[in-house]
Amino acid sequence: MTLKTRFTLITVVTVVLVAMAVSLAEQMRHSEMKKQFSEATVREKKMLWQALVANDLQQLVSDARLTAPPVFRKTGLYAAIQRGDRKTIQTLASGAFESLQNDIFSHMQIMDASGRTVFSSTGDISASPDRSLVNAVLRGRTFFQGMGKDSHGRPLGLVVFPLIERGQLIGAGVFASDLHHALNKFRKIESAEAFMISPSGKLEYSTREGLFAALKLDPTSITGQQETRIHKLNDRIYRVSVLPVPDHNNQPIAYLVSASDTTDSYLAQQRIQIIAYTAIVISVLLTMAGLFWYLRRSFQPLEALLETVKRLGKGDTEVRASVISHDEIGELAEAFNVMAQKIQDSIEHERQQSEDVKGKVELIMDVVSMVAEGDLTGEMMVYRERDVIAQLSEGIQSALDNLNTLVKQVQKSGIQVTSSSTEIAATARQQEATVTEQAATTSQIKTTVSEISATAKELVNTMNEVTGVAWKTSECASQGQVSLNSMAQTMQQMLDATVTIGSKLAVLNEKAGNINTVVTTITKVADQTNLLSLNAAIEAEKAGEYGVGFSVVATEIRRLADQTAVATWDIEQMVKEMQSAVSAGVMGMDKFTEEVHRGVDEVRNVGSQLAEVIEQVQILIPRFEEVNEGMQSQSLGAEQISEAMIQLSESAHQTAESLGQSHSAIEQLNRAAQGLQEGVSHFRVKA
Known part of the structure; x- marks a missing residue:
């Protein structure tokens, strides 16, 4: 798997994971919003119901305080209650109830001072409210208003008040609303x-x-619950809310259930959710397309550099990489060009050295050719370099000097032989001993030169293996450095991206805080509007039919204020969630930035160490090649010396045989001396 493929797979997996996380967060946010909306709906309906019941109870209190006493007193009901005349009470109370009854005031009961029911508008005197309420009103001579129920468990809005005539408590009255209004x-x-x-x-x-x-x-x-549910009926969607209705002891005596047709809003919400998911999918696809384009563009210089390296590996030393950008890949291309130039220079240097060696060998061959023709006056060049050629030159020069000396001695010996046979015999014996010693020395030199030649061949093979290993090490290290540089560039880009994201999240957090301030102001205004509309509705109810229009306006204003309060509360919760998510994102990005920093530093350290290894290996390779060539030259020279020593040994043996034959006869010695004189006369020796 190539580096480009690995980066592509990592990018795809990262984008898919981010998309899944965003989708999950969107679902969680949607669920939380539905929950908050349900709670807000229940809270809004509860406030509205309490306000409506409070208005009705306030109307009943007004009737009990202002309207009922004059009617009871005028009809003589107070006097009948004091007398305990139940029949009269039934007649008078029925007439008073008919005159006082309205949309809100639907039931009336009258109790005497002992709390016993003496009149009920329903005709059932047993259907009385809680006796504890009546007793409390009778004892304290105070009004009670709130929710209650009759003896059959039917919920009612109740106002219990004392009946007082001329400062004397004569009983208690109950005005009730059946909640229809x-x-x-x-x-x-x-x-x-x-x-x-x-x-x-x-x-x-x-x-x-x-x-x-x-x-x-x-x-x-549904009893005992306080929630909002969704119910479907044919093609319509209803939002059903349930909330408890407590009595004066805060115990639920009933449950208010409201069913709102929310088909349009529900379908609109579904459309918004579909649009949101579609936007997420489109964003993910666009992001992936952008990343693919960026990766492809980023890897183009690297692929071009790889192709250039392959051409160099095939022997094209004049190839150079194109520096397209000034990033790490551009620096790598420049370094490659420098390396290619050094390789080309090294090859040129080796060629020059080869020509120098060839020239030195030609000079040696010229001297050897002169010796073969009998000219012993030639001189070998003296080289400052202590290489194999210099050693070979010194060896040949030493042999040439010895041969020159030998020829001179032979010439002198030939001249002396003609003058005295005694001296010839003595000289012959001395020469025989010298030749024998020279033959032994030549054999030793031959053995030593053979050992040197074998050792040189082994060293040549060893240096070839070392040079091959050094080349392979350099190639592997270069490939590793290319991969590390590419990885360092990618991690640096990730580091820059994380810093940018962190700054954007900080700005988003600050803007969300500003939204909270505005939402708080709107909430305060909505609360004040709600209170004003509630007071206006109460005053409109007191005004009767003249305040009906104003009551409708006040009710609409209060409803709009309630909706504004709910909406601002939802916005505030959304902003808080946004701030929490942004804070978590900032912390996560900070931690991710530290990890990327650490990874970049480690990749750079490994890259620098690998560059040092490459540099050292590349320095050793030319030296290994120089040593290898020197060893090859040394092996060749040793072989040549060995051949020369073989010839010299054979000559020494022949000389020894000739000297041995000189003892046979003086005549033969004289003839041999003359022949030797003639043989060495063509040699040119140094003066």
Whole structure:
């Protein structure tokens, strides 16, 4: 697998993992937003319901304080209660109830001072509210308003108040609302159907009973819950919210269920989610395409350099790499050009040395040719370099000097032989001993030269192997350095990218903080608007039919304020999540940046060490080659010397045989002396 393929696979895996992480984060964010929206919806509906019930109860309190006492007193109901005349109480209380009854005021009960029910508008005097409330009102002569239920468990809005005539407590009254009015207003404001369910699962109130049955809402499964659910009915989608309705003891006496048709918003949300996922997929594809293009462009100079190296390996020493960029690959190309130039210079230097050796050998051959022709006046060149050629030249010069001396002696001996046979005999004996000693010396030199030649051949083979290993080591180290330089460049680019991402995340975190400030201001304004609209609605209710229009406007303003508060709260939570995610991302990028820094430093250290190894190996290779060539020359010279010594040994043996024959006869010696004189007369010797 090539380096380019590995980087491509790493890039693809990284982009896919990032896309999966983004998709997972988007799903988690969507789930959290749905949860927050559900909680906000329940909270909004709870606030609205409490406000509507509070308005109705305030109207009942107003009737109990201002409207009811004059009516009771005028009809004589107070006097009948004091007398305990139940029949009269039934008649008078029925008339008073008919005159006071309205959309909110739907039930009335009257108790005497002992708490006993003496009148009920329903005709069932046993359907009374909690006796503890009545007793508390009778003892404290105070008003009570809140949620309660009758003896049948039906939830009601209650106002319990004392009946006082001329400072004397004569009983207690109960004004109740059956919650139809509040449910209808809740339906108008929320544009949703409302249902009231008892804790036992009985449907007590409903603005649209058919819808409750069509949605297949199981009362026993939703009581005790406070949540928002999605229900589908044919082609419509309903958001069903459930919230408890507590009494004065904060115990649930019923559950308010609202069903809103949210088909349009639900489908819009689905479209937004599809668009978001589509955007993620497109972003991933564009990112991968950009990375592929960048990797391909980054590896083009490296591939060109690799092709140049292959041409150099095939023997093209004039090839040079093109320096396209000034990054690490460009520096590598420049270093390669320097190396190629050094290789070319080294080859030229070796050629010059070969020519020098050839010239030296030609000079030696000239001197040897003169010796072969009998001219012993030749001189060998003296070289300052202590190489094999210089040693060979010195050896030949030494042999030539010895031969020159020998010829001179032979010439002198031939002249002396003609003058005295005695001297000839003595000289012959001395010459025989000298020749014998020379033959032994020549044999020793021959053996030594043979050993030198064999050792030189072994050294030549060893140096060939060492040179081959050095070349392979240099090639492997060069390839490793190319890979390390490419890796260092890529990690440096990753380091620059992580620094840029960290700075962008910091700016995003700062902008999110500014959004929080604006959201806080909007929330405060929405709260103030909500309070003002609530007060306006109360005043409009007090004004009766003259305030109906103003009440509708106030209700719409309050609904818009509630929606604004919910929206700002959602925005605030989103911004907080964004800040948390950005903070986590900054920490993760800082840690990743440190790891990349450490990796870049380690790659650079390994690259520098590998460069030193390459440099040392490249320095050794020319030296190995020089030693190899020297050893080859030394081996050749030793062989030549060995051949010369063989010839010299044969000559010495022949001379010894000739000297041995000189003892046979003086005549033969004289004739031999004359022949020797004639034989050495053609030799030219030094003066």
